[in-house]
Amino acid sequence: MLHLKLRVVLFLPFRAVPQKLKPVCAFSSLSSASSSPLPSISINYTPWPGLKPWRQSPLNEDRLWGPNGPEPLQRSSSSAPTVQSAVGAASSLAEMGAHVLSTADPIAKAELSHLAFSRWRNEKLPVGAFRAPDRPARPPKPELVSPKEIPSPKDSSLPLNAYMLHNLAHVELNAVDLAWDTVVRFSPFAEILGDGFFADFAHVADDESRHFGWCSQRLSELGFRYGDMPAHNVLWRECEKSSDNVAARLAAIPLVQEARGLDAGPRLVQKLVGFGDLRTSKIVGRIADEEVAHVAVGVDRFISICQRTGRPPSSTFKDLLKEYTIELKGPFNYTSRDKAGIPREWYENSCTGKHEEEQQLSVVHDRLASIIAMESENSSLNGRC
Numbered sequence: 001m002l003h004l005k006l007r008v009v010l011f012l013p014f015r016a017v018p019q020k021l022k023p024v025c026a027f028s029s030l031s032s033a034s035s036s037p038l039p040s041i042s043i044n045y046t047p048w049p050g051l052k053p054w055r056q057s058p059l060n061e062d063r064l065w066g067p068n069g070p071e072p073l074q075r076s077s078s079s080a081p082t083v084q085s086a087v088g089a090a091s092s093l094a095e096m097g098a099h100v101l102s103t104a105d106p107i108a109k110a111e112l113s114h115l116a117f118s119r120w121r122n123e124k125l126p127v128g129a130f131r132a133p134d135r136p137a138r139p140p141k142p143e144l145v146s147p148k149e150i151p152s153p154k155d156s157s158l159p160l161n162a163y164m165l166h167n168l169a170h171v172e173l174n175a176v177d178l179a180w181d182t183v184v185r186f187s188p189f190a191e192i193l194g195d196g197f198f199a200d201f202a203h204v205a206d207d208e209s210r211h212f213g214w215c216s217q218r219l220s221e222l223g224f225r226y227g228d229m230p231a232h233n234v235l236w237r238e239c240e241k242s243s244d245n246v247a248a249r250l251a252a253i254p255l256v257q258e259a260r261g262l263d264a265g266p267r268l269v270q271k272l273v274g275f276g277d278l279r280t281s282k283i284v285g286r287i288a289d290e291e292v293a294h295v296a297v298g299v300d301r302f303i304s305i306c307q308r309t310g311r312p313p314s315s316t317f318k319d320l321l322k323e324y325t326i327e328l329k330g331p332f333n334y335t336s337r338d339k340a341g342i343p344r345e346w347y348e349n350s351c352t353g354k355h356e357e358e359q360q361l362s363v364v365h366d367r368l369a370s371i372i373a374m375e376s377e378n379s380s381l382n383g384r385c
């Protein structure tokens with residue numbers, strides 16, 4: 001029964017109507033789900049060697065970009081105590097995450113993120129269960145527009161380095177919310193997913209909040225601030241699409257969106273060097289480097305879910321991209337992607353489906369439908385707030 005339940009939670013949209021079931025949502029076979037051993041899946045995967053050290057690393061307090069790189073922020077009494085109290089008074093990780101998501105001010109959001117992760121680490125709080133807000137709170141500026149409406153670097157009032165930094169700040173702030181949303185939204189399934197899952201994504205949120213802080217600091221050194229030009233809202237759309245399925249969330253965010261950062265990072269660094277802004281290029285280089293951990297976490301968690309449910313990761317990943325219309329764009333930086341441990345056959349068309357036997361998917365609608373109905377009932381019961 002546990003295996004069955006696991007498959008349901010991990011792969012079926014828990015709020016979707018059963019008619020929407022497509023083969024990818026189905027069990028690979030119901031008989032193997034109810035009997036003990038799951039089909040063993042051989043996976044060609046070299047995990048990023050830094051993953052374990054990253055998980056075990058102490059709290060990172062280097063929230064300032066000093067003359068020679070990251071350094072700890074000297075805590076002043078300036079951080080807003082009223083906002084802090086909501087996170088400071090919360091009794092679970094999910095509750096703290098929900099408060100971070102509901103905080104509109106970007107600097108406060110970043111600080112609260114760190115407070116939340118620090119409390120989770122130091123006070124051994126439970127994951128808890130909490131309802132995620134539909135969308136994260138955002139400041140009135142930047143104005144969120146469609147990508148077409150974003151001015152090109154030439155038409156922007158910002159110089160190229162500040163322009164690129166502003167874009168990156170926006171990506172990092174979104175990443176804070178995306179990671180907390182994953183923590184909070186799937187918190188009713190903590191027993192199934194395990195505490196480690198939530199520890200990983202809270203840790204990702206903490207890293208991203210530090211990155212946002214560096215970008216924001218550097219923008220102000222250049223005489224600008226986050227909000228000085230419009231930004232787009234496409235990153236959050238991917239998050240919304242995958243709100244009902246944890247495997248789809250992993251595919252959309254760490255494995256596609258964050259992996260895209262691995263491709264783009266080194267180019268951005270080169271452009272900043274070309275522009276002559278070495279300080280910004282160092283910040284961006286460091287951020288790109290640290291993003292490897294986040295992609296590696298996504299790969300590891302995705303594979304673990306696939307293993308536990310007896311699914312071949314490569315075709316499962318591709319099926320999820322299709323089902324959730326998640327676009328995979330190149331050009332790929334193979335060096336960075338290999339380092340993060342994303343198997344090439346997941347994202348390279350030329351290898352599609354060749355290495356894997358297509359699983360015979362059998363859909364047993366009626367039985368699934370009732371399980372999903374129960375599951376969604378339980379998830380709405382568990383989600384408080």
Ligand SMILES: *[C@@H]1O[C@H](CO)[C@@H](O)[C@H](O)[C@H]1NC(C)=O
Pocket residue numbers: 263266267333334335336
């Ligand atoms: C790919 O990423 C690596 C860092 O992992 C970098 O050294 C290299 O220059 C990048 N290649 C391209 C083509 O951007």
Ligand SMILES: *[C@@H]1O[C@H](CO)[C@@H](O)[C@H](O)[C@H]1NC(C)=O
Pocket residue numbers: 005371374375378
């Ligand atoms: C829902 O919760 C009830 C009570 O906690 C439990 O007995 C039942 O098995 C749960 N259903 C599912 C599908 O998890």
